[in-house]
Amino acid sequence: MGHIVKTPEPLESSYVPVSLVNRREQLEALREGVVFPVENGVSSNMFIYGQSGTGKTVTLKFLSGLESGCFFHYENAISAGSFKRIVVNLLNSLGKQISEKLPYDSIFRSLKRSTEKPIILIIDECLNLVKTDPDGLYNLLRAAEIYDIHMGMLLASVDNPALHMASREIRRLGIFNEMKFHKYSTEDLYEIVEDRGRISLFDGALTPEIIEGIASISSRSGSARMAIEILQKAAFMSEYENSRSITMENVRRASSMINPYITQSKLMELDMKELLILLSLCQVLEKNGEATMDGITDQIRINFEAGHQDPPDVSLIYRAIRHLESLDIVESSRESSGRSTGVKKRFFMNDVPVSILIEKIYEIIE
Ligand SMILES: Nc1ncnc2c1ncn2[C@@H]1O[C@H](COP(=O)(O)OP(=O)(O)OP(=O)(O)O)[C@@H](O)[C@H]1O
Numbered sequence: 095m096g097h098i099v100k101t102p103e104p105l106e107s108s109y110v111p112v113s114l115v116n117r118r119e120q121l122e123a124l125r126e127g128v129v130f131p132v133e134n135g136v137s138s139n140m141f142i143y144g145q146s147g148t149g150k151t152v153t154l155k156f157l158s159g160l161e162s163g164c165f166f167h168y169e170n171a172i173s174a175g176s177f178k179r180i181v182v183n184l185l186n187s188l189g190k191q192i193s194e195k196l197p198y199d200s201i202f203r204s205l206k207r208s209t210e211k212p213i214i215l216i217i218d219e220c221l222n223l224v225k226t227d228p229d230g231l232y233n234l235l236r237a238a239e240i241y242d243i244h245m246g247m248l249l250a251s252v253d254n255p256a257l258h259m260a261s262r263e264i265r266r267l268g269i270f271n272e273m274k275f276h277k278y279s280t281e282d283l284y285e286i287v288e289d290r291g292r293i294s295l296f297d298g299a300l301t302p303e304i305i306e307g308i309a310s311i312s313s314r315s316g317s318a319r320m321a322i323e324i325l326q327k328a329a330f331m332s333e334y335e336n337s338r339s340i341t342m343e344n345v346r347r348a349s350s351m352i353n354p355y356i357t358q359s360k361l362m363e364l365d366m367k368e369l370l371i372l373l374s375l376c377q378v379l380e381k382n383g384e385a386t387m388d389g390i391t392d393q394i395r396i397n398f399e400a401g402h403q404d405p406p407d408v409s410l411i412y413r414a415i416r417h418l419e420s421l422d423i424v425e426s427s428r429e430s431s432g433r434s435t436g437v438k439k440r441f442f443m444n445d446v447p448v449s450i451l452i453e454k455i456y457e458i459i460e
């Protein structure tokens with residue numbers, strides 16, 4: 095038996111701690127904006143968005159564990175695949191088996207009969223589904239009104255879903271609330287790592303200097319996911335070396351093994367065209383070390399052809415790149431060429447090993 099890891103579970107990313115660092119305001123807003131109204135028979139929905147590791151999932155799970163008169167149901171949109179499937183799964187968890195082939199109105203009528211309790215439906219990682227199944231979203235958001243169901247929804251994703259809906263779509267949905275989750279500060283990350291270390295590691299295994307080191311490395315992304323992953327990897331490395339405490343060298347090696355900018359969940363939220371554009375950018379960067387718009391358009395054409403997609407127009411490419419930038423996958427700088435042609439945009443990816451990213455994209459596309 096080693097000297098470092100006492101209980102490994104709190105080092106897993108799915109772990110929900112007994113208290114959250116710096117998310118009291120968000121929890122309050124969720125209770126006030128959604129839980130209380132729904133408890134009192136008023137339907138209310140909210141979009142929650144923010145970069146990877148800002149605590150969206152853990153805050154929503156924490157919320158469902160708090161005392162309330164509501165029935166909470168959690169779904170991951172990526173694994174569910176459609177909004178209808180999500181309602182069918184919700185019915186399942188209420189003890190009712192129903193076919194997905196039935197139309198929405200019979201499914202919702204059945205839902206109305208299934209429980210007296212107001213329902214709060216949490217749909218995590220929803221961005222792709224919002225884009226691919228707008229009618230399903232419309233049906234769900236309107237269910238409360240049309241079928242008189244006491245239900246509220248919390249939809250979470252890395253990017254504001256409203257930015258990916260046509261204005262017609264937004265008008266159709268009416269008013270909804272939204273809340274952004276901000277990146278964690280170095281102090282927040284320190285507290286999160288300290289808490290997690292206290293419950294999972296033996297006394298003395300994690301010193302304040304090491305916590306500081308992890309907090310400082312992960313503060314650029316502001317991601318608690320990154321901080322905890324570094325802690326986990328560094329702890330197991332140190333355990334393997336049979337040492338008594340985690341060293342800064344363990345931390346450095348651990349952080350070089352992970353990359354917060356290319357988490358699977360981020361890539362899964364991209365549609366096929368965006369994946370192909372990102373792939374093209376990576377391929378150009380792999381060859382040249384830098385990329386300009388002119389440089390990537392040829393590569394994009396080749397990849398779209400190979401992927402049996404119609405060639406994209408410039409506005410689609412720009413929109414996709416803006417999305418990649420908002421996800422912190424791609425960065426860009428403007429450079430004046432010194433001539434009348436004006437500014438030129440250059441794209442790059444800090445810290446991202448493009449060859450690994452290319453492999454990941456191929457995995458998803460295939
Ligand atoms: N405020 C917090 N206090 C304690 N732990 C936290 C806090 N925020 C996040 N964590 C921990 O950090 C990890 C990542 O958090 P979480 O999965 O909620 O991020 P996310 O915003 O859902 O990210 P993604 O977009 O990648 O799904 C989890 O292990 C979670 O327990």
Ligand SMILES: [Mg+2]
Nearest residue numbers: 150151152218
């Ligand atoms: Mg999440």
